[in-house]
Amino acid sequence: SRSYTVTLLPGDGIGPEVISVAKNTLQLVASLEGIEFKFKEMPVGGSALDLTGVPLPEETLSAAKDSDAVLLGAIGGYKWDNNEKHLKPETGLLQLRAGLKVFANLRPATVLPQLVDASTLKKEVADGVDLMVVRELTGGIYFGKPRGFSTNENGEEIGFNTEVYATHEIDRIARVAFETAKKRRGKLCSVDKANVLEASMLWRKRVTELASKYPDVELSHMYVDNAAMQLVRNPKQFDTIVTNNIFGDILSDEASMITGSIGMLPSASLGESGPGLFEPIHGSAPDIAGQDKANPLATVLSAAMLLKYGLGEEKAAQRIEAAVLDTLDRGYRTGDIYSAGLKLVGCKEMGEEVLKSI
Amino acid sequence: SRSYTVTLLPGDGIGPEVISVAKNTLQLVASLEGIEFKFKEMPVGGSALDLTGVPLPEETLSAAKDSDAVLLGAIGGYKWDNNEKHLKPETGLLQLRAGLKVFANLRPATVLPQLVDASTLKKEVADGVDLMVVRELTGGIYFGKPRGFSTNENGEEIGFNTEVYATHEIDRIARVAFETAKKRRGKLCSVDKANVLEASMLWRKRVTELASKYPDVELSHMYVDNAAMQLVRNPKQFDTIVTNNIFGDILSDEASMITGSIGMLPSASLGESGPGLFEPIHGSAPDIAGQDKANPLATVLSAAMLLKYGLGEEKAAQRIEAAVLDTLDRGYRTGDIYSAGLKLVGCKEMGEEVLKSI
Ligand SMILES: CC(C)[C@H](C(=O)O)[C@@H](O)C(=O)O
Ligand SMILES: CC(C)[C@H](C(=O)O)[C@@H](O)C(=O)O
Numbered sequence: 001s002r003s004y005t006v007t008l009l010p011g012d013g014i015g016p017e018v019i020s021v022a023k024n025t026l027q028l029v030a031s032l033e034g035i036e037f038k039f040k041e042m043p044v045g046g047s048a049l050d051l052t053g054v055p056l057p058e059e060t061l062s063a064a065k066d067s068d069a070v071l072l073g074a075i076g077g078y079k080w081d082n083n084e085k086h087l088k089p090e091t092g093l094l095q096l097r098a099g100l101k102v103f104a105n106l107r108p109a110t111v112l113p114q115l116v117d118a119s120t121l122k123k124e125v126a127d128g129v130d131l132m133v134v135r136e137l138t139g140g141i142y143f144g145k146p147r148g149f150s151t152n153e154n155g156e157e158i159g160f161n162t163e164v165y166a167t168h169e170i171d172r173i174a175r176v177a178f179e180t181a182k183k184r185r186g187k188l189c190s191v192d193k194a195n196v197l198e199a200s201m202l203w204r205k206r207v208t209e210l211a212s213k214y215p216d217v218e219l220s221h222m223y224v225d226n227a228a229m230q231l232v233r234n235p236k237q238f239d240t241i242v243t244n245n246i247f248g249d250i251l252s253d254e255a256s257m258i259t260g261s262i263g264m265l266p267s268a269s270l271g272e273s274g275p276g277l278f279e280p281i282h283g284s285a286p287d288i289a290g291q292d293k294a295n296p297l298a299t300v301l302s303a304a305m306l307l308k309y310g311l312g313e314e315k316a317a318q319r320i321e322a323a324v325l326d327t328l329d330r331g332y333r334t335g336d337i338y339s340a341g342l343k344l345v346g347c348k349e350m351g352e353e354v355l356k357s358i
Numbered sequence: 359s360r361s362y363t364v365t366l367l368p369g370d371g372i373g374p375e376v377i378s379v380a381k382n383t384l385q386l387v388a389s390l391e392g393i394e395f396k397f398k399e400m401p402v403g404g405s406a407l408d409l410t411g412v413p414l415p416e417e418t419l420s421a422a423k424d425s426d427a428v429l430l431g432a433i434g435g436y437k438w439d440n441n442e443k444h445l446k447p448e449t450g451l452l453q454l455r456a457g458l459k460v461f462a463n464l465r466p467a468t469v470l471p472q473l474v475d476a477s478t479l480k481k482e483v484a485d486g487v488d489l490m491v492v493r494e495l496t497g498g499i500y501f502g503k504p505r506g507f508s509t510n511e512n513g514e515e516i517g518f519n520t521e522v523y524a525t526h527e528i529d530r531i532a533r534v535a536f537e538t539a540k541k542r543r544g545k546l547c548s549v550d551k552a553n554v555l556e557a558s559m560l561w562r563k564r565v566t567e568l569a570s571k572y573p574d575v576e577l578s579h580m581y582v583d584n585a586a587m588q589l590v591r592n593p594k595q596f597d598t599i600v601t602n603n604i605f606g607d608i609l610s611d612e613a614s615m616i617t618g619s620i621g622m623l624p625s626a627s628l629g630e631s632g633p634g635l636f637e638p639i640h641g642s643a644p645d646i647a648g649q650d651k652a653n654p655l656a657t658v659l660s661a662a663m664l665l666k667y668g669l670g671e672e673k674a675a676q677r678i679e680a681a682v683l684d685t686l687d688r689g690y691r692t693g694d695i696y697s698a699g700l701k702l703v704g705c706k707e708m709g710e711e712v713l714k715s716i
């Protein structure tokens with residue numbers, strides 16, 4: 001039987017609850033598909049800070065590197081919000097992404113027919129939205145140097161960061177995006193600010209050059225401010241979006257909120273080789289942590305992405321995706337996606353219903 | 359009688375049409391309020407490129423500097439899209455902002471009761487939205503140095519920009535924002551990415567320090583990705599937002615689209631002293647240029663902001679604002695905000711109706 005090691009990183013807040021559900025789900029499909037999982041649970045984020053003094057302990061990173069795939073819950077919480085930069089939970093996440101070299105972050109934003117009412121957009125605008133944001137994840141202003149604090153010629157304090165992209169960084173994320181678009185509806189929109197930023201001008205140039213290798217993908221370009229508008233005006237115009245790290249951070253969150261159900265949205269972060277990192281796009285929700293109220297479906301769907309993109313276990317992935325839809329069809333809802341007449345359940349019970357559907 | 363010089367910069371696309379309407383409007387309220395206007399029309403953007411070879415001729419900048427206020431139509435068009443950086447219409451606009459030192463860009467996003475159906479958001483979400491984005495306009499990654507293209511240690515091409523803020527730049531925009539919030543509903547949300555960027559950490563620190571001087575303003579902080587979500591989820595939670603140049607570019611466009619009627623939204627860009635720059639937030643719309651289809655109301659309302667913020671002529675400004683509402687109440691609509699049962703008019707006729715309302 002096929003055997004895989006999966007590092008589980010529950011993290012903070014609702015992380016442990018949703019990871020526990022996803023683990024049970026993985027275990028059940030594994031037994032049905034003749035897969036064997038070895039799970040290794042490691043600390044990251046605020047809980048790692050409390051335990052070891054750093055947000056990404058070396059043991060966690062090496063366990064992650066040594067595994068076939070990594071499933072993360074969520075990180076962060078009020079408690080650590082005022083920590084210095086190197087002691088922030090977020091810094092652990094950035095170190096993990098850099099350490100695993102997962103430069104391509106895939107963030108689907110899909111409006112499920114069962115949940116179209118959850119969107120704040122009018123039904124006719126939200127209905128049928130199905131887009132994928134491909135976000136560059138290990139470059140740009142998040143990691144660019146020089147960065148820091150200094151004094152300018154007037155003796156004033158300054159804070160500064162560098163937005164920088166090299167050709168190979170643009171090319172590799174663009175390739176992932178073209179391939180992604182090809183498997184979807186064949187439309188790729190590259191988002192930049194090439195009317196102002198040199199880093200964006202190089203981005204646009206390289207993406208445009210690569211297009212000739214993907215004749216079956218229709219490439220367009222859009223400025224980031226316009227993209228932020230178009231996502232509200234008519235999100236259905238988009239199939240696949242590719243953009244840099246910071247624009248991807250903003251636009252993928254905007255796109256996810258357009259679906260109205262961010263408790264449902266998974267993500268995959270992939271590198272050239274080595275294990276991928278899979279996580280729900282929602283945060284650690286400290287206000288409802290430990291209350292069995294969290295929606296575990298984003299993490300369950302992240303586990304499906306782990307099977308599909310991380311391990312090539314397409315069939316097992318489809319089992320999970322189908323089970324999630326079936327559970328929704330049977331009327332089960334956590335609080336975040338609940339509407340009158342349906343069955344309100346907690347995190348655990350939702351997990352059990354998914355297992356039944358499988 | 360009070361006498362002012364106003365530089366008119368029609369620019370490109372629909373710019374000349376909407377400026378012509380705004381000019382007539384200014385002239386009428388002037389005669390009613392005992393104001394005298396001297397108008398000077400100068401080229402900027404693509405039309406300046408065609409005429410003089412540069413997007414901001416020296417004569418245009420010095421005329422603007424010598425006047426009491428500047429009213430801009432719109433700049434840009436397909437024709438110049440592939441120009442080199444220093445020959446882009448956009449570069450002319452950036453040079454104008456820098457030349458006039460207008461560091462504070464005020465962008466209201468208001469959903470008028472008459473136009474609530476124009477929003478793609480559900481009525482209960484859009485109804486009553488009334489927020490103001492205060493965007494830093496002459497600093498950050500738009501102007502930061504070093505910037506450009508270079509070769510990295512692997513011999514690869516790189517494109518790079520610098521996001522940088524000095525304390526005085528943060529303090530002066532924060533002061534404008536606190537003052538703005540004070541005159542509105544007393545709530546200020548500062549948007550940054552302080553969990554990742556040093557430039558944002560300094561931003562947050564300075565804004566927080568200034569808060570003690572404005573005890574009647576309630577300050578909160580939000581990460582930019584979350585702000586992009588919250589604008590879609592519940593825009594009514596916002597009163598005044600203050601943020602850096604690039605985040606302000608993205609979020610103010612998103613906010614404006616949430617109103618559903620960007621053909622209605624004005625903006626004001628102000629400096630420490632010297633003339634302010636007033637412009638509609640919409641673009642040059644080359645596809646409908648010269649067809650008498652443009653909505654002139656954003657420019658007319660920009661003229662009202664010019665009277666209020668630029669010249670301190672509050673009463674004249676209110677006359678214009680009231681006239682715009684009255685024209686809408688009387689059922690007149692340009693194509694972009696038209697709905698069945700109302701009176702569809704072109705740019706010129708809309709302008710004449712505003713004059714009648716005044
Ligand atoms: C927590 C934060 C550092 C992170 C990011 O900005 O990348 C988060 O917003 C995300 O999008 O995964
Ligand atoms: C045209 C462009 C340079 C400009 C900007 O990015 O500032 C525009 O988008 C705006 O917001 O006024």
